[in-house]
Amino acid sequence: MKVKHAFSAAMAVMLMAGCQNTSTTEKQHSTAASTAKVDAKRIKAHLRFLSDDLLEGRDTGSKGHQIASLYIATEFEKYGLEPAGDNGTYFQDVTFRKATLDQESPHFTLKDAKGERTFSYPSEFLMSASLVRETSAVNGELVFVGYGIVAPELNHDDYTDIDVEGKIVVLLSGKPKSFPSEEGAHFASTSLKHAYAAQRGAIGVIAISTPIAEKVAPYQNLLNYIHTPALSWVDKQGQPANTQPSLQARAYLSVPAAQRLFATADVSLDDIYAQLEEDKVPASFPMNVSVSLSQSSKHENIQSPNVAAVLLGSDATLKNEYVLYSAHSDHIGIAKTVKKDRINNGAMDNASGTAIMLETARMFANQRQRPKRSVLFVAVTGEEKGLLGSDYYAQNATVPIENIVANVNLDMPILTYEFADVIAFGANHSDMQASVAKAAKNVGISLSPDPWPEQALFTRSDHYSFVKQGVPAVFLVPGLQSADPDIDGSKQFGKFLSTHYHKPSDDFNQPFNWEAAIKFTEVNFQIGQTLADQAARPAWNEGDFFGITFGK
Structure with a gap:
């Protein structure tokens, strides 16, 4: 079993505090459309903390997930984002029947x-x-x-x-x-x-x-x-x-x-x-x-929170519309096994997505000029139990659901190789496809079609909860093309799924590629920037099944 120390978690918190003063030696990348910069050290620190043994796998309703939620809320507050939970807080408490x-x-x-x-x-x-x-x-x-x-x-x-x-x-x-x-x-x-x-x-x-x-x-x-x-x-x-x-x-x-x-x-x-x-x-x-x-x-009834924060838009009218980023903060907890290491740390699933959402939120908050639309960030609970936290939020949104114009979902980006393309599940259902393609091009990569259409991944993560409320959405992941000709991206992806997915080995000891984390953050930031500033709200494609079935 990995040695569990509060020390390692505390060091992560100290590292986060130190990151507030950016030094000239930090690894930073600027986006093409903004003065905001990606800081790999911040992503690494978030991921280290959220996947630490101290949090015991962040199971829905557990103390470990509560700690993770408090950490996320604290980061939102540090960036100056407004609370978007219940009763003026960052938390939307959800009661579950177990x-x-x-x-x-x-x-x-x-x-x-x-x-x-x-x-x-x-x-x-x-x-x-x-x-x-x-x-x-x-x-x-x-x-x-x-x-x-x-x-x-x-x-x-x-x-x-x-x-x-x-x-x-x-x-x-x-x-x-x-x-x-x-x-x-x-x-x-x-x-x-x-x-x-x-x-x-x-x-x-x-x-x-x-x-x-x-x-x-x-x-x-x-x-x-x-x-x-x-x-x-x-x-x-x-x-x-x-x-x-x-x-x-x-x-x-x-x-x-x-x-x-x-x-x-x-x-x-x-x-x-x-x-x-x-x-x-x-x-x-x-x-x-x-x-x-x-x-x-x-x-029995248990409690587990969604965490929500908002950056208010700059346009007098469009600020009443929201671009939503979502990422699930829960994982599957402690395994029932005789093996020594029983903690499912969930580093890639989904500490990585949550860490990138937090860095994206910081970038939006640190811009010289705010986007026209408001940008809403929600870390949802209960994804591993059946998309429950996102379903609760979508049906009990803390802003008018009809004013959420788009959802960009971050779930389990595989960050072990520097990718040369991205995949956006669901992009083909709305005009968000153009926004994603533009964002990818801005950072020098391409948008690839869904390589696994038979798996219907568009219906299998938190964005689908918002789709069912009529919100166009994309679920973005790194693509299978590698920037390094000696690395096979599809093999890297498959290796994670076969070796680490929903296992205790999905921890911080994996060979994370921080250049990939930077690039993935840049793409996601640019997607949100484009959606928040474009004149028209995203629209379902004409005749699209999901738009017809769920469109409001």
Whole structure:
């Protein structure tokens, strides 16, 4: 285990204080459009502190994350930014409901023509803790509903001519192959699938794996997460947000268990899988079997803050509009492992993004002339729990949400090599693409298209919470092209994901490239500068799905 000393954290704080007086020996780079300068020492100091063992992985609701939040707020105040949290503070306190599953409680019994059979937890089925009720029990007939998706925009409705009122729906994980990647990710999200079912009167959901799902997330791997609590922010009525109270139980089956579930059905699971291989959509049908599901969960409320600050704009009218920078300050805490080093420090994920947001905020504050629009900075909590802190802020914004004109999200920039391009997930959905391309050009690099469109990364970080409130957004990361011909950027990226991602080794001992940190900060600063000063607010592209679906 890495030796944990308060000394190392204290040194980081002292270093930050020393950075306030810029010396001629500090590494500084000026941007093309401003007198503001990037200071690599400040980025390094932020990152060192936020990823220190003292903070124990910054888990949502933990003391370590509270320390990180106080540190971020203190930096905002040091730069002279105005508080943009609740009640004149930098903090927006979020109450979360934390639900923990009693591992002895899950029960699944199948009743069909062959009699009554009980499935074994967790080898044959999984359950997650219920955020709605501490004791859940439901009995019902099963209805197979294909993928369980309703997408009129894609001419798809798995609930056509099928009655699920008072029934438990059985649905496939994932989406049809023919669905566009990002739109498909939206329609196939677990929250929407549950909403589709609940809106039609279902009382429970059973999800089953598919051959594609087994390749991406094998059932056996999911067993590593059975002790992970469920989390949701709590609304003003004390209810967990984005839940479906009418769904009284949920389960996920292994492939062998799912085959047993379909043993007496009119269509076998093997036949359904064969249809998937041909990209056919299996028809929905009553299964003529019933199940009983039950479980017990323990509830507790925890607190964890978002941290928000604003630099007010200089234009009398445009200062009422906001360009929002976001970065998540949480990570996954302490691992349940027998290894000596159990602290998931989250240096790259996302101390790096938070550090760069802090340096970007300082640069804006130190300009000779403020931008025309106001610039809002929000360090959000609960990203690792399902984009929860950003979702809370987007639905309870401390400025009018309709006045947030754009979001630039900073999440896990890989800073181990000097890159020659950037990738801006989501830029192709709005005219922000031109702003990003211009900013990249200003620092001598290029904007590259999404190299992994099949992964729908546009829907998988905090910016998407703001997209769902109609805000055009980009999620910027260093590109795969390296400025050094001897370094393969894609291999560097892949190495981090395979070796350090969500592991204790994601710490400050990694070979950070501070030139990359400078360049990435410059690009992000210039994007915000362009957006804050341009005459027109960013707009969704004409006919864009996300603009049509969420645009206000």
